[in-house]
Amino acid sequence: MPSLRHLSLAPLAAVACALAAAAPASALPGPENFADVPARTSISFEHSPSGLRVGTANENDARPGLSTVKLYLADYALRHGDGSAGDRDLAARMIQSSDDGAASALDSKYPNAIDATAAEFGLPSTSRGGFWGSSYTSTADTVRFLESKKGTDPASPILGWMNSSSPVATDGTQQDWGTGELADVTGTKWGWADDASSVVASASIGDGFSIAANTYGSAAAQTDDVLGALGGIDLSPGVVAPPAVPTLEQFLEMFGP
Incomplete structure (x- = not known):
């Protein structure tokens, strides 16, 4: 092994710089991606492997839940209901095709479901209305x-x-906007007001992330806001370990005679 006093440090510095450059940069969204989202829209995102949570400044605002609250209602009916096949069928119809009649049936049967789910999961901005x-x-x-x-x-x-x-909801609405338009999404629940344009919502899951959006406006406006913020970002990268740094002995062996 060469003597350390005769070893130039320049090659070592070069290798260190190369290693630093090779370290993978995160492609996940950060606060800067949400800075220009119009106030009409709130967006929240979480990356499951890393626990990274980011969103718009208004992501905690209580907004009309629309049909996204069917997620809470369905979960309660499945886990705390009577276990009937009827409940399961109604829950499936609520989520897949946003069937309002199914939701009303379960809501009437379990009127405390949404508030109970909010308490169980720690959802401070969630509450059932009438x-x-x-x-x-x-x-x-x-x-x-x-x-x-x-x-x-x-x-x-x-x-x-x-x-x-379902591509088309029970009431004929095309379910095809907002977070559901992101490339890495695998599943979505949509929501909309009766007039279909005053407020809309979407909530999606993917391989390693969840995302939700709510917009005071049309489905097209929400899609514009969501894609404008996150359309070019890989939302589901794994947690990649940085390259191993060689030990001092390995450095010396690299540049020894």
């Missing part, structure tokens, strides 16, 4: 709920139903 359709939630709450389900109950039918949602 019925499920007048409930409120936030995009942060929706993402928190989805990430909890994925982490503690990955076999939940709710997640499977999101992954097999």
